[in-house]
Amino acid sequence: MLDPMLLLVPLLLAILATVVGFPPLIGYLLAGFALYGAGIEALPFLEPIADLGVLLLLFAIGLKLDLRSLAKSEVWGGASIHLGLTVLVSSLFIKGLGLVGLSQFAALSLDQTLLLAFALGFSSTVFAIKVLEERGDSQTLYGRTAIGILIMQDLFAVVYLTASKGALPSVWALGLLALPLARPLFYRLLDRVGHGEVLVLFGLAMALVPGAALFDLVGLKPDLGALVMGLLLAGHRKANELSKSLFLFKELFLVAFFLSIGQQGLPTGSEIVAALLLTLLLPFKSALFLAMLTRFRLRARSAMMASLTLGNFSEFGLIVLTAAIAVGSMDPSWLRVMALMVTFSFLLAAPLSDRGQEIYSRWRARLKKMERYPSHPEDQPIRLGQPRVLIFGMGRIGSGAYDDLRQHYGDNILGIDHKQEIVDHHNNAGRQVVLGDATDTDFWEKLEHSDSIELVLLAMPSHHGNEFTARQLKRVKFKAEVAAVSRWPEEEAELYDLGVSQVYNIYEAAGAGMAEQILERNKASLGAKVSMTSRTA
Structure with a gap:
Protein backbone atom coordinates (compact mmCIF):
# COMPACT_ATOMS: atom_id res chain seq x y z
CA MET A 1 0.00 0.00 0.00
CA TYR A 36 13.63 10.64 -5.89
CA GLY A 37 15.48 12.64 -3.24
CA ALA A 38 13.67 10.64 -0.54
CA GLY A 39 15.12 7.44 -1.97
CA ILE A 40 12.10 6.34 -4.01
CA GLU A 41 13.83 5.83 -7.34
CA ALA A 42 11.30 3.70 -9.20
CA LEU A 43 7.52 3.86 -9.41
CA PRO A 44 6.67 1.15 -11.97
CA PHE A 45 3.00 2.14 -12.22
CA LEU A 46 3.93 5.59 -13.55
CA GLU A 47 5.23 4.67 -17.01
CA PRO A 48 2.05 3.16 -18.56
CA LEU A 168 10.68 2.62 -41.65
CA PRO A 169 6.94 1.95 -41.37
CA SER A 170 5.41 -1.20 -42.83
CA VAL A 171 4.01 -1.11 -46.35
CA TRP A 172 0.65 -1.69 -44.65
CA ALA A 173 0.90 1.86 -43.34
CA LEU A 174 -0.37 3.00 -46.73
CA GLY A 175 -3.67 1.41 -45.79
CA LEU A 176 -4.14 4.12 -43.15
CA LEU A 177 -4.89 6.52 -45.98
CA ALA A 178 -8.27 4.81 -46.17
CA LEU A 179 -9.00 5.54 -42.51
CA LYS A 369 4.50 52.16 -32.64
CA MET A 370 4.91 48.50 -33.64
CA GLU A 371 1.41 48.27 -35.15
CA ARG A 372 0.82 47.87 -38.87
CA TYR A 373 -2.14 49.39 -40.68
CA PRO A 374 -4.76 48.54 -41.64
CA SER A 375 -5.36 46.39 -38.58
CA HIS A 376 -6.31 42.74 -38.73
CA PRO A 377 -9.95 42.34 -39.90
CA GLU A 378 -10.88 40.89 -36.50
CA ASP A 379 -8.99 43.60 -34.61
CA GLN A 380 -10.82 46.70 -35.86
CA PRO A 381 -12.27 49.51 -33.68
CA ILE A 382 -16.03 49.59 -33.08
CA ARG A 383 -18.44 52.22 -34.37
CA LEU A 384 -21.79 51.92 -32.63
CA GLY A 385 -24.02 54.33 -34.52
CA GLN A 386 -27.26 55.28 -32.68
CA PRO A 387 -28.77 52.12 -31.11
CA ARG A 388 -31.06 52.21 -28.08
CA VAL A 389 -29.99 48.79 -26.81
CA LEU A 390 -26.49 47.29 -26.70
CA ILE A 391 -26.02 43.53 -26.17
CA PHE A 392 -22.56 42.15 -25.36
CA GLY A 393 -22.34 38.46 -26.24
CA MET A 394 -24.56 37.10 -29.00
CA GLY A 395 -24.72 33.45 -27.99
CA ARG A 396 -28.00 31.77 -27.14
CA ILE A 397 -28.83 34.15 -24.30
CA GLY A 398 -27.88 37.29 -26.21
CA SER A 399 -29.66 36.30 -29.42
CA GLY A 400 -32.79 35.29 -27.46
CA ALA A 401 -32.80 38.64 -25.66
CA TYR A 402 -32.25 40.43 -28.97
CA ASP A 403 -35.36 38.83 -30.50
CA ASP A 404 -37.54 39.55 -27.46
CA LEU A 405 -36.35 43.15 -27.10
CA ARG A 406 -36.90 43.76 -30.80
CA GLN A 407 -40.66 43.69 -30.18
CA HIS A 408 -40.29 46.84 -28.06
CA TYR A 409 -37.23 48.59 -29.51
CA GLY A 410 -37.60 47.60 -33.15
CA ASP A 411 -34.32 47.57 -35.07
CA ASN A 412 -32.62 50.00 -32.67
CA ILE A 413 -30.61 47.14 -31.14
CA LEU A 414 -26.93 46.38 -31.69
CA GLY A 415 -25.22 43.13 -30.73
CA ILE A 416 -21.47 42.83 -30.17
CA ASP A 417 -19.55 39.56 -30.30
CA HIS A 418 -15.87 38.68 -30.61
CA LYS A 419 -16.27 35.77 -33.09
CA GLN A 420 -16.54 36.60 -36.78
CA GLU A 421 -18.60 33.50 -37.60
CA ILE A 422 -21.19 34.43 -34.96
CA VAL A 423 -21.36 37.99 -36.31
CA ASP A 424 -21.85 36.70 -39.87
CA HIS A 425 -24.54 34.25 -38.74
CA HIS A 426 -26.60 36.95 -37.03
CA ASN A 427 -26.22 39.47 -39.83
CA ASN A 428 -27.43 36.84 -42.30
CA ALA A 429 -30.40 36.23 -39.98
CA GLY A 430 -31.36 39.92 -40.07
CA ARG A 431 -29.89 41.03 -36.74
CA GLN A 432 -27.49 43.96 -36.44
CA VAL A 433 -24.27 42.62 -34.92
CA VAL A 434 -20.71 43.94 -35.12
CA LEU A 435 -17.35 42.40 -34.27
CA GLY A 436 -15.77 43.51 -31.03
CA ASP A 437 -13.97 42.21 -27.92
CA ALA A 438 -15.38 43.82 -24.76
CA THR A 439 -12.54 42.35 -22.68
CA ASP A 440 -10.02 44.37 -24.70
CA THR A 441 -9.17 47.68 -23.04
CA ASP A 442 -8.42 49.22 -26.44
CA PHE A 443 -12.02 48.46 -27.38
CA TRP A 444 -13.17 50.91 -24.72
CA GLU A 445 -10.57 53.51 -25.60
CA LYS A 446 -11.63 53.47 -29.27
CA LEU A 447 -15.34 53.06 -28.65
CA GLU A 448 -17.42 55.83 -30.20
CA HIS A 449 -19.86 56.71 -27.42
CA SER A 450 -23.51 57.20 -28.23
CA ASP A 451 -26.07 59.16 -26.19
CA SER A 452 -28.89 57.12 -27.72
CA ILE A 453 -28.19 53.98 -25.66
CA GLU A 454 -30.84 53.31 -23.00
CA LEU A 455 -30.05 49.71 -22.04
CA VAL A 456 -26.90 47.57 -21.99
CA LEU A 457 -27.21 43.80 -21.59
CA LEU A 458 -24.15 41.77 -20.55
CA ALA A 459 -24.89 38.29 -21.91
CA MET A 460 -21.40 36.80 -22.30
CA PRO A 461 -20.91 33.18 -21.18
CA SER A 462 -17.94 34.08 -18.98
CA HIS A 463 -18.50 35.90 -15.69
CA HIS A 464 -15.04 37.39 -16.11
CA GLY A 465 -16.14 38.98 -19.38
CA ASN A 466 -19.36 40.38 -17.91
CA GLU A 467 -17.59 41.63 -14.79
CA PHE A 468 -14.80 43.27 -16.80
CA THR A 469 -17.32 44.92 -19.12
CA ALA A 470 -19.36 46.21 -16.16
CA ARG A 471 -16.17 47.65 -14.70
CA GLN A 472 -15.35 49.41 -17.97
CA LEU A 473 -18.90 50.79 -18.27
CA LYS A 474 -18.52 52.23 -14.80
CA ARG A 475 -15.09 53.66 -15.63
CA VAL A 476 -16.30 55.48 -18.75
CA LYS A 477 -19.44 56.62 -16.86
CA PHE A 478 -21.94 55.00 -19.18
CA LYS A 479 -25.35 56.46 -18.28
CA ALA A 480 -27.56 53.67 -19.63
CA GLU A 481 -29.23 51.04 -17.46
CA VAL A 482 -27.10 47.89 -17.27
CA ALA A 483 -28.44 44.35 -16.91
CA ALA A 484 -26.35 41.16 -16.75
CA VAL A 485 -26.57 37.39 -16.45
CA SER A 486 -24.87 35.28 -13.79
CA ARG A 487 -24.70 31.71 -12.51
CA TRP A 488 -23.85 31.99 -8.83
CA PRO A 489 -24.84 34.31 -5.94
CA GLU A 490 -21.28 35.59 -5.47
CA GLU A 491 -21.23 36.65 -9.13
CA GLU A 492 -24.49 38.56 -8.64
CA ALA A 493 -22.99 40.44 -5.68
CA GLU A 494 -19.90 41.44 -7.69
CA LEU A 495 -22.04 42.74 -10.57
CA TYR A 496 -24.32 44.75 -8.27
CA ASP A 497 -21.23 46.31 -6.63
CA LEU A 498 -20.12 47.46 -10.09
CA GLY A 499 -23.36 49.36 -10.69
CA VAL A 500 -25.34 46.74 -12.62
CA SER A 501 -29.01 47.49 -11.92
CA GLN A 502 -30.47 44.06 -12.74
CA VAL A 503 -28.85 40.62 -12.58
CA TYR A 504 -30.58 37.49 -13.91
CA ASN A 505 -29.50 34.04 -12.77
CA ILE A 506 -29.56 31.95 -15.94
CA TYR A 507 -30.55 28.79 -14.08
CA GLU A 508 -33.47 30.49 -12.33
CA ALA A 509 -34.46 32.23 -15.57
CA ALA A 510 -34.41 28.91 -17.43
CA GLY A 511 -36.64 27.37 -14.78
CA ALA A 512 -39.02 30.33 -14.84
CA GLY A 513 -39.14 30.22 -18.64
CA MET A 514 -39.91 26.52 -18.59
CA ALA A 515 -42.70 27.04 -16.04
CA GLU A 516 -44.11 29.91 -18.10
CA GLN A 517 -44.19 27.78 -21.26
CA ILE A 518 -45.91 24.93 -19.41
CA LEU A 519 -48.54 27.32 -18.02
CA GLU A 520 -49.12 28.85 -21.44
CA ARG A 521 -49.54 25.40 -23.02
CA ASN A 522 -51.89 24.34 -20.24
CA LYS A 523 -53.96 27.49 -20.75
CA ALA A 524 -54.09 26.84 -24.48
CA SER A 525 -55.00 23.21 -23.90
CA LEU A 526 -57.70 24.18 -21.37
CA GLY A 527 -59.07 26.78 -23.77
CA ALA A 528 -59.27 24.19 -26.54
CA LYS A 529 -61.10 21.76 -24.25
CA VAL A 530 -63.60 24.45 -23.17
CA SER A 531 -64.19 25.39 -26.80
CA MET A 532 -64.74 21.76 -27.76
CA THR A 533 -67.12 21.25 -24.80
CA SER A 534 -69.15 24.32 -25.75
CA ARG A 535 -69.44 23.14 -29.34
CA THR A 536 -70.50 19.69 -28.17
CA ALA A 537 -73.10 21.21 -25.87
Missing part, protein backbone atom coordinates in the same frame (compact mmCIF):
# COMPACT_ATOMS: atom_id res chain seq x y z
CA LEU A 2 3.04 2.29 -0.09
CA ASP A 3 2.76 3.42 -3.72
CA PRO A 4 -0.80 4.88 -3.55
CA MET A 5 0.15 6.84 -0.40
CA LEU A 6 2.88 8.53 -2.40
CA LEU A 7 0.19 10.36 -4.35
CA LEU A 8 -0.15 12.67 -1.35
CA VAL A 9 3.20 14.23 -2.24
CA PRO A 10 2.19 15.57 -5.71
CA LEU A 11 -1.24 16.48 -4.32
CA LEU A 12 0.16 18.63 -1.52
CA LEU A 13 2.82 20.24 -3.72
CA ALA A 14 0.24 20.94 -6.46
CA ILE A 15 -2.05 22.61 -3.90
CA LEU A 16 0.90 24.65 -2.64
CA ALA A 17 1.74 25.73 -6.21
CA THR A 18 -1.82 26.89 -6.90
CA VAL A 19 -2.01 28.74 -3.56
CA VAL A 20 0.99 30.88 -4.51
CA GLY A 21 -0.41 31.47 -8.00
CA PHE A 22 1.48 28.94 -10.14
CA PRO A 23 0.20 26.05 -12.29
CA PRO A 24 -0.07 22.70 -10.46
CA LEU A 25 2.30 21.26 -13.07
CA ILE A 26 5.16 22.86 -11.10
CA GLY A 27 4.08 20.89 -8.05
CA TYR A 28 4.09 17.63 -10.00
CA LEU A 29 7.61 18.21 -11.34
CA LEU A 30 8.89 19.11 -7.87
CA ALA A 31 7.12 16.07 -6.42
CA GLY A 32 9.03 13.79 -8.80
CA PHE A 33 12.34 15.29 -7.66
CA ALA A 34 11.25 15.13 -4.01
CA LEU A 35 10.32 11.44 -4.22
CA ILE A 49 -0.12 5.90 -17.03
CA ALA A 50 2.29 8.56 -18.30
CA ASP A 51 2.17 7.11 -21.82
CA LEU A 52 -1.62 7.13 -21.69
CA GLY A 53 -1.61 10.76 -20.58
CA VAL A 54 0.49 11.79 -23.58
CA LEU A 55 -1.78 9.85 -25.96
CA LEU A 56 -4.91 11.48 -24.53
CA LEU A 57 -3.27 14.91 -24.77
CA LEU A 58 -2.70 14.39 -28.49
CA PHE A 59 -6.19 12.90 -28.98
CA ALA A 60 -7.71 15.98 -27.28
CA ILE A 61 -5.64 18.29 -29.50
CA GLY A 62 -6.98 16.46 -32.55
CA LEU A 63 -10.57 16.85 -31.31
CA LYS A 64 -10.13 20.62 -31.10
CA LEU A 65 -8.25 20.94 -34.37
CA ASP A 66 -9.96 23.36 -36.74
CA LEU A 67 -8.03 23.20 -40.00
CA ARG A 68 -9.57 26.52 -41.06
CA SER A 69 -8.01 28.27 -38.07
CA LEU A 70 -4.62 26.79 -38.93
CA ALA A 71 -4.89 28.27 -42.42
CA LYS A 72 -4.72 31.82 -41.05
CA SER A 73 -1.40 33.44 -41.82
CA GLU A 74 -0.78 34.63 -38.26
CA VAL A 75 -1.17 31.01 -37.07
CA TRP A 76 0.74 28.85 -39.56
CA GLY A 77 3.12 31.66 -40.51
CA GLY A 78 3.65 32.78 -36.92
CA ALA A 79 4.27 29.26 -35.62
CA SER A 80 6.59 28.26 -38.49
CA ILE A 81 8.68 31.45 -38.56
CA HIS A 82 8.93 31.61 -34.78
CA LEU A 83 10.04 28.00 -34.43
CA GLY A 84 12.59 28.38 -37.24
CA LEU A 85 14.11 31.55 -35.78
CA THR A 86 14.04 30.13 -32.25
CA VAL A 87 15.94 27.02 -33.36
CA LEU A 88 18.50 29.21 -35.15
CA VAL A 89 19.07 31.67 -32.30
CA SER A 90 18.96 28.99 -29.59
CA SER A 91 21.49 26.86 -31.48
CA LEU A 92 23.88 29.81 -31.74
CA PHE A 93 23.37 30.59 -28.05
CA ILE A 94 24.03 26.97 -27.04
CA LYS A 95 27.16 26.81 -29.22
CA GLY A 96 28.31 30.11 -27.73
CA LEU A 97 27.96 28.72 -24.21
CA GLY A 98 30.08 25.77 -25.29
CA LEU A 99 32.77 28.05 -26.72
CA VAL A 100 33.12 30.00 -23.47
CA GLY A 101 34.07 26.78 -21.69
CA LEU A 102 30.85 25.31 -20.30
CA SER A 103 31.55 21.60 -20.73
CA GLN A 104 27.92 20.47 -20.68
CA PHE A 105 27.21 22.57 -23.78
CA ALA A 106 30.58 21.95 -25.43
CA ALA A 107 29.90 18.18 -25.39
CA LEU A 108 26.82 18.57 -27.60
CA SER A 109 27.15 17.61 -31.26
CA LEU A 110 25.51 19.72 -33.95
CA ASP A 111 22.57 17.29 -34.19
CA GLN A 112 22.10 17.34 -30.42
CA THR A 113 22.30 21.14 -30.37
CA LEU A 114 19.59 21.41 -33.02
CA LEU A 115 17.43 18.88 -31.18
CA LEU A 116 17.74 20.78 -27.90
CA ALA A 117 16.99 24.07 -29.67
CA PHE A 118 13.96 22.43 -31.27
CA ALA A 119 12.67 21.40 -27.82
CA LEU A 120 13.14 24.99 -26.60
CA GLY A 121 10.91 26.30 -29.40
CA PHE A 122 7.65 24.93 -27.95
CA SER A 123 5.28 26.81 -25.65
CA SER A 124 3.15 25.10 -23.04
CA THR A 125 -0.35 24.10 -24.17
CA VAL A 126 -1.30 23.21 -20.58
CA PHE A 127 -0.17 26.59 -19.20
CA ALA A 128 -1.72 28.66 -22.01
CA ILE A 129 -5.13 26.96 -21.91
CA LYS A 130 -5.25 27.28 -18.11
CA VAL A 131 -4.43 31.00 -18.26
CA LEU A 132 -6.90 31.71 -21.09
CA GLU A 133 -9.74 29.79 -19.45
CA GLU A 134 -9.21 31.51 -16.10
CA ARG A 135 -9.43 34.91 -17.81
CA GLY A 136 -12.31 33.88 -20.05
CA ASP A 137 -10.13 34.83 -23.06
CA SER A 138 -10.15 31.53 -24.95
CA GLN A 139 -12.34 32.97 -27.72
CA THR A 140 -10.67 36.37 -28.02
CA LEU A 141 -8.56 37.02 -31.10
CA TYR A 142 -5.31 36.80 -29.17
CA GLY A 143 -6.51 33.66 -27.35
CA ARG A 144 -7.52 31.90 -30.56
CA THR A 145 -4.26 32.95 -32.21
CA ALA A 146 -2.21 31.62 -29.29
CA ILE A 147 -4.10 28.30 -29.29
CA GLY A 148 -3.68 27.99 -33.07
CA ILE A 149 0.08 28.54 -32.78
CA LEU A 150 0.25 25.96 -29.99
CA ILE A 151 -1.57 23.40 -32.15
CA MET A 152 0.86 24.05 -35.01
CA GLN A 153 3.77 23.54 -32.62
CA ASP A 154 2.19 20.31 -31.39
CA LEU A 155 1.91 19.09 -34.99
CA PHE A 156 5.63 19.81 -35.50
CA ALA A 157 6.34 17.76 -32.36
CA VAL A 158 4.23 14.85 -33.58
CA VAL A 159 6.14 14.84 -36.88
CA TYR A 160 9.39 14.55 -34.91
CA LEU A 161 8.00 11.88 -32.60
CA THR A 162 6.92 9.84 -35.63
CA ALA A 163 10.31 10.23 -37.31
CA SER A 164 12.20 9.47 -34.08
CA LYS A 165 10.99 5.88 -34.04
CA GLY A 166 14.02 5.17 -36.16
CA ALA A 167 12.50 2.46 -38.36
CA PRO A 180 -11.12 8.65 -43.31
CA LEU A 181 -13.52 6.29 -45.12
CA ALA A 182 -14.40 4.87 -41.71
CA ARG A 183 -15.40 8.29 -40.39
CA PRO A 184 -19.16 7.72 -40.98
CA LEU A 185 -18.92 4.57 -38.85
CA PHE A 186 -17.10 6.44 -36.08
CA TYR A 187 -19.71 9.21 -36.25
CA ARG A 188 -22.56 6.71 -36.03
CA LEU A 189 -20.98 5.10 -32.97
CA LEU A 190 -20.46 8.52 -31.36
CA ASP A 191 -24.12 9.33 -31.99
CA ARG A 192 -25.16 6.21 -30.10
CA VAL A 193 -22.90 6.34 -27.02
CA GLY A 194 -24.96 8.93 -25.15
CA HIS A 195 -23.49 11.43 -22.72
CA GLY A 196 -22.25 9.45 -19.72
CA GLU A 197 -19.51 6.97 -18.94
CA VAL A 198 -19.97 5.22 -22.31
CA LEU A 199 -18.86 8.46 -24.00
CA VAL A 200 -15.66 8.43 -21.94
CA LEU A 201 -15.06 4.76 -22.77
CA PHE A 202 -15.63 5.50 -26.46
CA GLY A 203 -12.99 8.25 -26.37
CA LEU A 204 -10.44 6.02 -24.64
CA ALA A 205 -11.13 3.20 -27.09
CA MET A 206 -10.79 5.43 -30.16
CA ALA A 207 -7.52 6.94 -28.94
CA LEU A 208 -5.98 3.59 -28.01
CA VAL A 209 -7.27 1.08 -30.59
CA PRO A 210 -7.81 2.52 -34.11
CA GLY A 211 -5.50 5.29 -33.00
CA ALA A 212 -2.37 4.28 -31.06
CA ALA A 213 -2.47 0.48 -31.46
CA LEU A 214 -3.24 0.49 -35.18
CA PHE A 215 -0.50 3.00 -36.00
CA ASP A 216 2.01 1.13 -33.83
CA LEU A 217 1.07 -2.12 -35.62
CA VAL A 218 2.13 -0.71 -39.00
CA GLY A 219 5.33 0.84 -37.66
CA LEU A 220 4.19 4.40 -36.99
CA LYS A 221 4.33 6.34 -33.73
CA PRO A 222 1.27 5.69 -31.51
CA ASP A 223 1.15 9.41 -30.67
CA LEU A 224 0.44 10.20 -34.32
CA GLY A 225 -2.41 7.68 -34.33
CA ALA A 226 -4.06 9.33 -31.32
CA LEU A 227 -3.82 12.74 -32.98
CA VAL A 228 -5.24 11.47 -36.29
CA MET A 229 -8.19 9.78 -34.54
CA GLY A 230 -8.97 13.01 -32.73
CA LEU A 231 -8.81 14.87 -36.04
CA LEU A 232 -11.21 12.40 -37.68
CA LEU A 233 -13.76 13.00 -34.92
CA ALA A 234 -13.23 16.77 -34.73
CA GLY A 235 -16.10 17.61 -37.07
CA HIS A 236 -18.74 15.77 -35.04
CA ARG A 237 -21.25 17.82 -33.04
CA LYS A 238 -20.23 15.95 -29.86
CA ALA A 239 -16.47 16.44 -30.33
CA ASN A 240 -16.33 19.27 -27.78
CA GLU A 241 -18.36 17.24 -25.27
CA LEU A 242 -16.06 14.26 -25.79
CA SER A 243 -13.00 16.45 -25.22
CA LYS A 244 -14.47 17.80 -21.98
CA SER A 245 -15.43 14.32 -20.77
CA LEU A 246 -11.82 13.16 -21.19
CA PHE A 247 -10.30 16.31 -19.71
CA LEU A 248 -9.92 15.09 -16.12
CA PHE A 249 -8.58 11.70 -17.26
CA LYS A 250 -6.03 13.38 -19.49
CA GLU A 251 -4.95 15.78 -16.73
CA LEU A 252 -4.70 12.98 -14.17
CA PHE A 253 -2.65 10.75 -16.46
CA LEU A 254 -0.34 13.66 -17.34
CA VAL A 255 0.45 13.96 -13.62
CA ALA A 256 2.17 10.59 -13.97
CA PHE A 257 4.20 11.92 -16.91
CA PHE A 258 5.48 14.92 -14.95
CA LEU A 259 6.20 12.75 -11.91
CA SER A 260 8.18 10.38 -14.08
CA ILE A 261 10.44 13.26 -15.15
CA GLY A 262 11.57 13.71 -11.56
CA GLN A 263 12.31 9.99 -11.39
CA GLN A 264 15.25 10.63 -13.74
CA GLY A 265 17.20 11.83 -10.70
CA LEU A 266 17.95 15.03 -8.80
CA PRO A 267 19.57 17.77 -10.91
CA THR A 268 23.23 18.51 -10.27
CA GLY A 269 24.65 21.98 -9.78
CA SER A 270 25.84 22.13 -13.39
CA GLU A 271 22.38 21.10 -14.63
CA ILE A 272 20.75 23.87 -12.58
CA VAL A 273 23.21 26.39 -14.04
CA ALA A 274 22.50 25.09 -17.57
CA ALA A 275 18.75 25.48 -16.99
CA LEU A 276 19.16 29.03 -15.68
CA LEU A 277 21.33 30.00 -18.65
CA LEU A 278 18.87 28.60 -21.20
CA THR A 279 16.00 30.36 -19.40
CA LEU A 280 17.66 33.60 -20.53
CA LEU A 281 16.20 32.82 -23.98
CA LEU A 282 12.66 33.51 -22.73
CA PRO A 283 12.74 37.30 -23.30
CA PHE A 284 13.85 36.68 -26.89
CA LYS A 285 11.08 34.10 -27.34
CA SER A 286 8.37 36.51 -26.12
CA ALA A 287 9.78 39.50 -28.00
CA LEU A 288 9.87 37.48 -31.23
CA PHE A 289 6.19 36.54 -30.83
CA LEU A 290 5.35 40.21 -30.22
CA ALA A 291 7.27 41.41 -33.28
CA MET A 292 5.84 38.72 -35.55
CA LEU A 293 2.20 39.07 -34.52
CA THR A 294 2.27 42.85 -35.00
CA ARG A 295 3.70 42.18 -38.48
CA PHE A 296 0.61 40.06 -39.10
CA ARG A 297 -1.39 43.22 -38.25
CA LEU A 298 -2.63 42.28 -34.80
CA ARG A 299 -2.91 45.34 -32.60
CA ALA A 300 -0.23 45.84 -29.99
CA ARG A 301 -2.38 44.67 -27.08
CA SER A 302 -3.47 41.47 -28.82
CA ALA A 303 0.10 40.69 -29.87
CA MET A 304 1.49 41.41 -26.41
CA MET A 305 -1.11 39.33 -24.56
CA ALA A 306 -0.48 36.41 -26.93
CA SER A 307 3.29 36.74 -26.49
CA LEU A 308 2.97 36.66 -22.68
CA THR A 309 0.75 33.57 -22.94
CA LEU A 310 3.29 31.82 -25.19
CA GLY A 311 6.43 33.05 -23.41
CA ASN A 312 7.36 29.81 -21.65
CA PHE A 313 8.84 26.38 -22.22
CA SER A 314 6.64 23.38 -22.81
CA GLU A 315 5.72 19.91 -21.66
CA PHE A 316 6.10 18.99 -25.35
CA GLY A 317 9.78 19.87 -25.04
CA LEU A 318 9.94 17.22 -22.32
CA ILE A 319 8.09 14.74 -24.56
CA VAL A 320 10.48 15.42 -27.46
CA LEU A 321 13.57 14.94 -25.26
CA THR A 322 12.06 11.79 -23.71
CA ALA A 323 11.71 10.33 -27.21
CA ALA A 324 15.26 11.39 -28.11
CA ILE A 325 16.69 9.81 -24.95
CA ALA A 326 14.77 6.59 -25.64
CA VAL A 327 16.62 6.14 -28.95
CA GLY A 328 19.97 7.29 -27.54
CA SER A 329 20.10 10.66 -29.27
CA MET A 330 20.47 12.69 -26.04
CA ASP A 331 21.95 12.19 -22.60
CA PRO A 332 19.28 11.68 -19.88
CA SER A 333 20.68 14.64 -17.94
CA TRP A 334 19.08 17.02 -20.46
CA LEU A 335 15.64 15.82 -19.43
CA ARG A 336 16.32 17.10 -15.91
CA VAL A 337 17.60 20.38 -17.37
CA MET A 338 14.45 20.74 -19.46
CA ALA A 339 12.22 19.97 -16.47
CA LEU A 340 13.93 22.74 -14.51
CA MET A 341 13.55 25.13 -17.45
CA VAL A 342 9.82 24.42 -17.69
CA THR A 343 9.51 25.08 -13.96
CA PHE A 344 11.53 28.31 -14.13
CA SER A 345 9.57 29.53 -17.14
CA PHE A 346 6.24 28.99 -15.37
CA LEU A 347 7.53 30.83 -12.31
CA LEU A 348 8.26 33.81 -14.57
CA ALA A 349 5.31 33.54 -16.95
CA ALA A 350 2.52 33.20 -14.37
CA PRO A 351 2.95 36.65 -12.71
CA LEU A 352 3.68 38.33 -16.06
CA SER A 353 0.49 36.91 -17.58
CA ASP A 354 -1.54 38.03 -14.57
CA ARG A 355 -0.16 41.57 -14.96
CA GLY A 356 -0.51 41.67 -18.73
CA GLN A 357 -2.96 44.58 -18.79
CA GLU A 358 -0.85 46.57 -16.35
CA ILE A 359 2.26 45.97 -18.47
CA TYR A 360 0.42 47.02 -21.61
CA SER A 361 -0.92 50.19 -20.00
CA ARG A 362 2.58 51.18 -18.91
CA TRP A 363 4.23 50.50 -22.29
CA ARG A 364 1.26 51.30 -24.50
CA ALA A 365 2.80 54.31 -26.28
CA ARG A 366 5.90 52.35 -27.35
CA LEU A 367 3.99 49.20 -28.22
CA LYS A 368 1.57 51.12 -30.44
